[in-house]
Amino acid sequence: MDATTLTTAYEIIRQPLGEILPRLSVALAPLIPHRGAAELSTHCAHSPFKSVGGTDLPVAAELTPLLDSGVPGAPWQGRAAVSGAVREVVAVTSDATARRSVLVLVREEGSAPVAEAALAVAQALWDLVTSHFDRFAVEALPGALARSRAAADTRARVIAELSTAHAAAFSGVLGVLRSRALDDATARATATDLAVSALVDMRAEIKRDRLIAEEPAREAFARLADDLRPMLRHSAVRLELGPPESDRSLAADVAHSARAIVRALLLVILEQDSVRRVHVGWRLTEHELRAAVRDDGSGGLDACDLGAGSITDRLEVLGGHLDMEAVPGWGTTLTAVIPLKTPDAPTGAADPLTALGERELEVLTRLALGHRNRQIAQELHISESTVKFHVANILTKLGVASRGEAAALFHKAA
Secondary structure (H helix, E strand, O other): OOOHHHHHHHHHEEEEOHHHHHHHHHHHOOOOOOOOEEEEEEOOOOOEEEEEOOOOOOOHHHHHHHHOOOEEEEOOOEEEOOOEEEEEEEEEOOOOOOOOOEEEEEEEOOOOOOHHHHHHHEEEHHHHHHHHHHHHHHHHOOHHHHHHHHHHHHHHHHHHHHHHHHHHHHHHHHHHHHHHHHOOOHHHHHHHHHHHHHHHHHHHEEEEHHHEEEEEEEHHHHHOOOOOOOOHOOOOOEEEEEOOOOOOOEEHHHHHHHHHHHHHHHHHOOOOOOEEEEEEEEOOOOOOOEEEEEEEEOOOHHHHHHHOHHHHHHHHOOEEEEEEEEOHHHHHHEEEEEEEEOOOOOOOOOOHHHHHHHHHHHHHHHHHHHEEEEEHHHHHHOOOOHHHHHHHHHHHHHOOOOOOHHHHHHHHOO
């Protein structure tokens, strides 16, 4: 990279997380003119898909084939399906982290081919950005972890709502089409096939989302083991590993946090001169993950040695806690207890609006301004029936009977 590129890279990664893709798009525009940009970053559990720019941008499902077929380090330019049409794109795939990611720039029709030097800059910047994103996930910094957990909750609620609505709609279509009251057997068969295909696509989308947002416990522990072995490579301390017996899936933020906490605990343990053996194990129960680090030292480790830094901060974000058992002459066991469900808000401190998804908040904001359904639909570029669906959900979640009551709650919370 030259000095200009380095300066550009610094200006990109110093932005808040939500502003990085827009800033990256602006930085690449002179080199690769484009009308919009989108990314699919599988290391990001709470919002792996992002887009910026005008209309006719790709959706997450359209980026998946580009991610699967892309070659890291070799940006591709050509034509791909975008927003229901075939358009000119540049796809930049990165494997700078454990999980790959793709950046897609949607170009104007008839655009001139991009020079290799410009593609190389795009690759370098995307590798840097994805490494920057992955650091937040791997280190599980408390502030970023809190935002991740909140965003993951919202995303999970929205996905659940949409999945339920779509499944109900498609099931209703199938019920009608299978009715013997209809005479046109060919039409019924064709429509049934279409509806079944839609259901299959929806379930595949849910599965893809789960692969991003969750991580099998044994796989998560194996990644932890790979992190720990280099820490003891040149040490006389022997590392013993106890992988979880269950292979149930963990939320990605839990898996990232558990690994970061265990690494920090191991560093504390290794500061003792008397330790010759350390056992690291995970155990899953129905409601929690127990990540334990046990040594064979003197048992003289004091709670003050753990400090009040990021270990306890991370656990507080997740609603967890740290147990310590020190037995003189036998060693110390440190156990991070992490709930597998999001902790509830403290009694009396809950904001009723936190139950709403991002799109529902957008609808409620406009509803509180006195906008009618048609105006809201136009402003958000969605159908009027979708607005009605969101309004019904808003009233249910807020426990109110009218739009006026919902608006009053909004203004009170604001």
